Amino acid sequence: xxxxxxxxxxxxxxxxxxxxxxxxxxxxxxxxxxxxxxxxxxxxxxxxxxxxxxxxxxxxxxxxxxxxxxxxxxxxxxxxxxxxxxxxxxxxxxxxxxxxxxxxxxxxxxxxxxxxxxxxxxxxxxxxxxxxxxxxxxxxxxxxxxxxxxxxxxxxxxxxxxxxxxxxxxxxxxxxxxxxxxxxxxxxxxxxxxxxxxxxxxxxxxxxxxxxxxxxxxxxxxxxxxxxxxxxxxxxxxxxxxxxxxxxxxxxxxxxxxxxxxxxxxxxxxxxxxxxxxxxxxxxxxxxxxxxxxxxxxxxxxxxxxxxxxxxxxxxxxxxxxxxxxxxxxxxxxxxxxxxxxxxxxxxxxxxxxxxxxxxxxxxxxx
Amino acid sequence: xxxxxxxxxxxxxxxxxxxxxxxxxxxxxxxxxxxxxxxxxxxxxxxxxxxxxxxxxxxxxxxxxxxxxxxxxxxxxxxxxxxxxxxxxxxxxxxxxxxxxxxxxxxxxxxxxxxxxxxxxxxxxxxxxxxxxxxxxxxxxxxxxxxxxxxxxxxxxxxxxxxxxxxxxxxxxxxxxxxxxxxxxxxxxxxxxxxxxxxxxxxxxxxxxxxxxxxxxxxxxxxxxxxxxxxxxxxxxxxxxxxxxxxxxxxxxxxxxxxxxxxxxxxxxxxxxxxxxxxxxxxxxxxxxxxxxxxxxxxxxxxxxxxxxxxxxxxxxxxxxxxxxxxxxxxxxxxxxxxxxxxxxxxxxxxxxxxxxxxxxxxxxxxxxxxxxxxxxxxxxxxxxxxxxxxxxxxxxxxxxxxxxxxxxxxxxxxxxxxxxxxxxxxxxxxxxxxxxxxxxxxxxxxxxxxxxxxxxxxxxxxxxxxxxxxxxxxxxxxxxxxxxxxxxxxxxxxxxxxxxxxxxxxxxxxxxxxxxxxxxxxxxxxxxxxxxxxxxxxxxxxxxxxxxxxxxxxxxxxxxxxxxxxxxxxxxxxxxxxxxxxxxxxxxxxxxxxxxxxxxxxxxxxxxxxxxxxxxxxxxxxxxxxxx
Numbered sequence: 001x002x003x004x005x006x007x008x009x010x011x012x013x014x015x016x017x018x019x020x021x022x023x024x025x026x027x028x029x030x031x032x033x034x035x036x037x038x039x040x041x042x043x044x045x046x047x048x049x050x051x052x053x054x055x056x057x058x059x060x061x062x063x064x065x066x067x068x069x070x071x072x073x074x075x076x077x078x079x080x081x082x083x084x085x086x087x088x089x090x091x092x093x094x095x096x097x098x099x100x101x102x103x104x105x106x107x108x109x110x111x112x113x114x115x116x117x118x119x120x121x122x123x124x125x126x127x128x129x130x131x132x133x134x135x136x137x138x139x140x141x142x143x144x145x146x147x148x149x150x151x152x153x154x155x156x157x158x159x160x161x162x163x164x165x166x167x168x169x170x171x172x173x174x175x176x177x178x179x180x181x182x183x184x185x186x187x188x189x190x191x192x193x194x195x196x197x198x199x200x201x202x203x204x205x206x207x208x209x210x211x212x213x214x215x216x217x218x219x220x221x222x223x224x225x226x227x228x229x230x231x232x233x234x235x236x237x238x239x240x241x242x243x244x245x246x247x248x249x250x251x252x253x254x255x256x257x258x259x260x261x262x263x264x265x266x267x268x269x270x271x272x273x274x275x276x277x278x279x280x281x282x283x284x285x286x287x288x289x290x291x292x293x294x295x296x297x298x299x300x301x302x303x304x305x306x307x308x309x310x311x312x313x314x315x316x317x318x319x320x321x322x323x324x325x326x327x328x329x330x331x332x333x334x335x336x337x338x339x340x341x342x343x344x345x346x347x348x349x350x351x352x353x354x355x356x357x358x359x360x361x362x363x364x365x366x367x
Numbered sequence: 368x369x370x371x372x373x374x375x376x377x378x379x380x381x382x383x384x385x386x387x388x389x390x391x392x393x394x395x396x397x398x399x400x401x402x403x404x405x406x407x408x409x410x411x412x413x414x415x416x417x418x419x420x421x422x423x424x425x426x427x428x429x430x431x432x433x434x435x436x437x438x439x440x441x442x443x444x445x446x447x448x449x450x451x452x453x454x455x456x457x458x459x460x461x462x463x464x465x466x467x468x469x470x471x472x473x474x475x476x477x478x479x480x481x482x483x484x485x486x487x488x489x490x491x492x493x494x495x496x497x498x499x500x501x502x503x504x505x506x507x508x509x510x511x512x513x514x515x516x517x518x519x520x521x522x523x524x525x526x527x528x529x530x531x532x533x534x535x536x537x538x539x540x541x542x543x544x545x546x547x548x549x550x551x552x553x554x555x556x557x558x559x560x561x562x563x564x565x566x567x568x569x570x571x572x573x574x575x576x577x578x579x580x581x582x583x584x585x586x587x588x589x590x591x592x593x594x595x596x597x598x599x600x601x602x603x604x605x606x607x608x609x610x611x612x613x614x615x616x617x618x619x620x621x622x623x624x625x626x627x628x629x630x631x632x633x634x635x636x637x638x639x640x641x642x643x644x645x646x647x648x649x650x651x652x653x654x655x656x657x658x659x660x661x662x663x664x665x666x667x668x669x670x671x672x673x674x675x676x677x678x679x680x681x682x683x684x685x686x687x688x689x690x691x692x693x694x695x696x697x698x699x700x701x702x703x704x705x706x707x708x709x710x711x712x713x714x715x716x717x718x719x720x721x722x723x724x725x726x727x728x729x730x731x732x733x734x735x736x737x738x739x740x741x742x743x744x745x746x747x748x749x750x751x752x753x754x755x756x757x758x759x760x761x762x763x764x765x766x767x768x769x770x771x772x773x774x775x776x777x778x779x780x781x782x783x784x785x786x787x788x789x790x791x792x793x794x795x796x797x798x799x800x801x802x803x804x805x806x807x808x809x810x811x812x813x814x815x816x817x818x819x820x821x822x823x824x825x826x827x828x829x830x831x832x833x834x835x836x837x838x839x840x841x842x843x844x845x846x847x848x849x850x851x852x853x854x855x856x857x858x859x860x861x862x863x864x865x866x867x868x869x870x871x872x873x874x875x876x877x878x879x880x881x882x883x884x885x886x887x888x889x890x891x892x893x894x895x896x897x898x899x900x901x902x903x904x905x906x907x908x909x910x911x912x913x914x915x916x917x918x919x920x921x922x923x924x925x926x927x928x929x930x931x932x933x934x935x936x937x938x939x940x941x942x943x944x945x946x947x948x949x950x951x952x953x954x955x956x957x958x959x960x961x962x963x964x965x966x967x968x969x970x971x972x973x974x975x976x977x978x979x980x981x982x983x984x985x986x987x988x989x990x991x992x993x994x995x996x
Contacts, residue, residue: 176392178385229603232429235414235422248430253603273415280404291397295390303389307396314400318407325410 015064015360017293020352023286024060024337028053030267030279031338037245038259038266038340045259045340052342056349063353067361068302071354075119075126079146082119085112086153093157101157113154113162117347120147120170121308128177129301135178143174160206161331165315172311173304209329229254230265231326241272259340261332264324287314293355298362306358309351316348431611432601435573438592439534441619443548443582445628446855451548452583454534458510460518461503464495466527473525474506480521481514483507490674497555503529508671536576536670540628542663543635546691547626547655547791547853549581550666552673570594579669582622582853585791589857592619621858623865625654633980634659637973639990641963643940644692646836646851647956647977650946652870653840653849655789656954657977660692685936694789697797697829698959701915702757703944704824706886707838708765709750711777713882717768720885723749730763733816737763754889755897757914759823766822771813774821775801780876781838782848783830789851790868797834800827825918835944836957842886843911843946843955846878887911891949899943902971908982909949912974914967915942917959938962941969947978954981 001009032046032053039045085103089112094102101111124143131139147170154163175184199207212224233249242248247269249255255265268276290310297303313336320335322328334344414422443452460481467473474491477483487507494504510518510530518530536551538544554562554577562568562577571577573594578584595616599607634645634657647657664681673681681689690696712718728744730737739745739759745752753761766774778784784799798804800821802813820826833851841848849870856867890911894903898914917940941963946955956974963969972991979985 172396176389176396178388178392229429231414232422232425234411235418236426238415238419238423248600249426252430252600252608254429268411268415273411276411276415277408280408284400284404287400288397291393295393300385300389307393311396311400314403318403321407322410325407325414327406327410 012061015356016061017064017289017356017359019289020286020293020356023282023289024349024352026282027286027337030282031263033244034263034267034270034338035259035340037247037270038250038255038263040251041245049340049345052345055342056345059346060349060353060356063350064356064360066353066357068299068305068354068358071122071305071357072126072129072301075122078115079119079123082112082115083150083153085110085115086150088112090153090156101159111343113157113159113166114343114347116150116154116166117162117169117312118350120150120166121173121305121312124170124173124177125301125304125308128173128304129299132300137180137183140174140177140179140183143170143177147171147174158203158206159332160203161319161333164331165312165319165333168315169308169312173308176304176307177300206329209331212329226256226262226330227323227326229256230262230324233265233269234325237269237272237275239273241268241270241275244270246270261320261334261339262324263339264321264335267338268324283314283317290352290355293359296362297358302358302362306355309355313348313351316344429603430600432599432607434597434599434607436595436597436613436616437534437573437575438594438616439618440536440551440576440592441590441621441860443590443622443624445624445626445631447627447629448623449628451540451544451624451626451628452536452538455537456532457508457535458515458530459505459533460507460510461505461529461531462491463503463527463529470495473528477506477525477528480517481507481510486674486676489676490672493675494553494672497553503531505671509535538666538670540632541665541667543631543659544626544628545581545663545666545688546660546693547581547658548666549583549791550579550669551576551583552579552669576670580793581791582624586622586854586857590619590622593617618860621860623855623858624853625649625652625656625855626658626853627656627981629986630977630981631657631659633987634973634977635661635663637976637987637991638960641960641969642686642692643958643960643963643970643973644696644832645956645958645973645977646693646833647954647981648836648840648849648851650840650844650849650952650955653837653851654855654870655851655853656981657956658693658853660690660694660696662686662688664688691793692832692959692961694791694794694831694833696959697795697831698940698942699826699828699917700824700830700835701917701940701942702759702824703835703913703915703942703957704822704828705754705757705762706842706890706913707778707781707783708762708769708774708822709754709889710842710878710882710886711769711774712750712765713885714777714878715769715773718750718765720750723747723752724761724764726758726760728760730760730819732763732767732819735816735819737819750885751889751892754886754913755892757893757898762822763819766818766820767815769818769822771815771818771821772801772803774818775799775804780874781841782834782873783838784834787833787837787851788873789833790853794833795831797830798827799830824915832957832959835942835959836955839944839946839957840952840955841876842883842890843952845880845883846876848873848876887949890946894945898967899971902967902975906975906979908947908978910945910947910978911949911952912943912945912971914965914971915944916940916965917942919962935962939964941965941967943967943970943974945971945974945978947982954978 032049035049036046089101089103092103094104101113103110103112123146127143127146147167151163151167154166212227229249233247233255236249247266249269250258250266255262258266267279287310294303294306294310297306316333316336319328319331319333323330323333334341336344336348439454442450442454444450462473464470474483474488483506491504491506515530538548538550553575554571558577559568562571570593578587578590583590593616596614598611600609600611601607630647638661643661645657645659646655648655668677726739726744726746726748728739728742744760745756745758748758748761752758778799784797786794786796805811805813817826821828837851850873852868854868856865858865890913891909893899893914894910894912899912903910919937919939941960943958946952956977958970958973960969960973976987976991
């Protein structure tokens with residue numbers, strides 16, 4: 001091999017984890033196949049998504065090349081910026097579909113809650129890392145507060161789906177940081193007993209979604225429609241599925257949001273239980289690899305950040321598939337790497353980039 | 368707290384312990400991940416294996432929609448093939464209220480594209496109140512090609528509004544056949560329930576219309592046809608994507624009538640401005656040749672749903688155009704009753720044809736003076752003369768001699784006072800008085816004095832023109848009675864197979880031919896030398912007839928009826944019964960012209976025009992004159 005080519009190959013692959021990448025590419029390919037079917041064979045969305053994937057892979061490569069300690073330094077400013085933007089949204093944000101989620105910045109507009117998905121794990125990991133030698137219960141309280149304030153701002157937008165995911169990502173991190181079991185038990189008891197209170201604090205549409213989950217047929221053309229139709233799609237797929245491009249629920253337009261949040265209904269209808277099992281295994285493989293990286297991360301910061309990223313990815317996948325198969329309420333969570341949409345794709349790949357960076361920079365740290 | 372505090376002395380080992388603790392917690396999360404994915408797999412297994420057939424069925428039900436295809440309604444033609452009810456295809460503009468956010472605005476904007484009259488709006492409002500929100504309702508019917516083109520160009524502005532090609536029922540003969548052919552109209556809730564109890568509702572999926580009156584109603588089962596089915600694959604918007612299977616509809620059967628449209632037209636026009644009814648029957652079969660109730664109305668108004676204003680006009684009119692006078696209107700028969708009275712006298716042996724009375728111009732009974740029309744009386748009157756000159760006194764005495772109950776029994780045989788069973792609905796039974804009837808009706812016994820006026824067709828007597836025509840036909844047919852029927856046969860539109868409505872002799876009254884001959888000769892005498900001789904003066908055929916005049920209001924004991932002094936609506940009704948040719952009758956009829964005075968003057972000329980056309984093919988050039996005109 002020519003030395004220049006060798007140098008270029010090394011430059012491109014030095015910080016890439018082959019196992020993670022192959023799992024990601026397999027999932028992305030599956031996503032493209034399903035998307036092509038979900039858009040009735042039209043290449044418009046599929047080619048658009050292919051573009052999104054290339055961008056996301058670029059971002060992944062970029063973050064794989066950024067050493068973790070740079071990220072550590074960025075944690076506080078990014079977190080503060082995110083919080084400031086969230087406050088800005090609450091004060092000046094645009095209302096789209098009844099929710100105030102977008103903020104105008106110059107020519108474009110952004111959704112600061114997306115930024116918080118990475119800012120919170122960064123910040124909490126940084127915070128626990130800084131107090132590694134003298135962790136007290138007080139530190140957990142502060143961490144919880146750093147999580148609760150932005151989460152509360154996002155709930156108020158309202159965007160319950162994102163708030164739950166952010167809380168989960170922070171929650172996993174606090175758990176991994178060593179939150180004492182007695183606190184965990186106490187919180188669980190307190191959480192269960194405050195359920196009625198939480199119920200009254202929910203928005204009408206959020207309550208409706210939960211009620212719909214319990215009995216989707218109560219409002220078959222309203223809020224129950226999504227769940228009923230996606231459950232029918234999954235169930236009618238059977239063991240082997242109806243075959244690629246042959247799902248009737250999909251192609252006769254019965255599945256709403258079938259390229260984005262409900263794309264799993266298309267997959268399950270066309271590829272059946274066998275396809276679902278393969279997808280679960282593939283996702284588990286990816287998560288397992290990410291956990292191995294987490295377990296071997298060199299610093300507390302890296303471990304916590306990697307663990308949070310891994311578990312957040314799992315949560316996305318679980319919540320989405322649970323929602324489509326009718327065991328979780330309808331919240332706007334995409335199926336990672338499969339659903340159409342650039343934003344979630346980029347933020348997922350950014351996370352994997354960080355994981356790769358943690359894995360490939362640890363030798364440099366140790367040596 | 369102690370487990371979290373760090374002892375600086377054993378930093379390395381401690382950090383090793385921390386790493387182990389971290390890995391332990393990570394392991395817990397790993398188990399968490401595995402168990403939740405396991406839960407998902409169980410859920411998938413439940414949906415895709417255990418409940419698979421259930422969800423497959425649901426997906427199929429989503430996918431496949433069974434659409435009804437409404438059959439073509441059978442057409443109705445007269446005996447010569449002239450169409451009385453047929454279908455034509457035209458465009459309608461239909462609104463589905465549930466798909467339109469603001470109906471008023473939509474209609475206003477629509478009115479800028481195609482003309483929408485106030486009548487259209489009223490009709491639409493009325494239908495809106497009576498229908499479900501997801502049904503599409505016509506706002507405009509019978510659009511021209513140009514209007515369709517204009518709407519098509521603006522279609523995008525009107526979601527929920529569609530132009531649809533539909534088959535429309537049309538009654539080309541309009542008013543003339545309104546009471547016999549009847550009309551269809553939109554199916555109402557009551558009819559839905561009726562269809563459901565008869566288990567016929569499934570066949571009406573896709574049908575908007577049902578027969579409401581006349582033949583359209585009574586022959587609904589034949590006319591409607593069988594609804595077809597189309598299985599189509601639909602998308603979530605309910606739009607058909609492709610057809611999977613199709614069972615074509617079977618068109619309804621055609622009705623071929625005994626009615627002669629031209630005869631009907633001549634009879635209808637013969638009334639001129641007068642109100643009344645005429646029923647003409649073929650005595651040998653009971654086939655109805657003409658069935659006129661005047662005034663009629665335009666049945667086409669009812670097809671798309673009548674607007675409230677037109678309805679109010681028809682329903683509130685003093686002329687009662689919606690009343691089927693021929694079958695549901697009841698009138699005293701007046702002197703047309705006399706031939707049947709005379710026959711009763713022979714039947715019971717109360718009179719011989721030759722037996723004569725001396726008529727002083729009145730009959731005293733129980734202190735009341737029953738007057739004859741002719742002051743001073745008709746002199747010596749036998750049975751023949753009693754009919755030819757229509758002598759009241761003869762029948763006053765005869766009625767008293769017969770008694771009400773024998774009289775009633777005999778008239779009952781001719782069908783007076785009971786429904787004829789003609790093949791359209793809405794028939795009245797009229798009133799055939801008897802002592803039983805009076806006891807039932809008024810809880811009073813019969814007074815002998817009440818029998819006297821019954822003898823000349825007044826009093827409680829009240830019959831439909833149809834009953835009178837049927838009785839006349841029975842008389843003409845020597846006492847063999849047929850059930851009157853309008854439909855000749857039902858024709859299967861595919862096989863051209865004809866199912867005749869069999870002429871069914873209801874009963875042979877078993878009358879003595881000699882008795883019949885006496886009466887029939889007298890009826891010929893009426894048209895030759897009697898009350899209607901002038902009307903039939905130059906007729907080239909021999910006809911039999913009898914005039915009648917029915918009082919609308921009672922005239923006081925010693926008062927003379929003077930037509931010009933009585934309000935138009937209180938004037939006497941003119942009646943006439945006839946059949947011809949006298950030796951072998953092919954047509955028998957009864958005419959009533961309301962408030963038109965003497966039967967000879969007003970009703971007989973109508974009958975003359977009808978007979979002239981039917982027997983000679985002669986078409987009159989103007990309505991039948993009243994004799995003084």
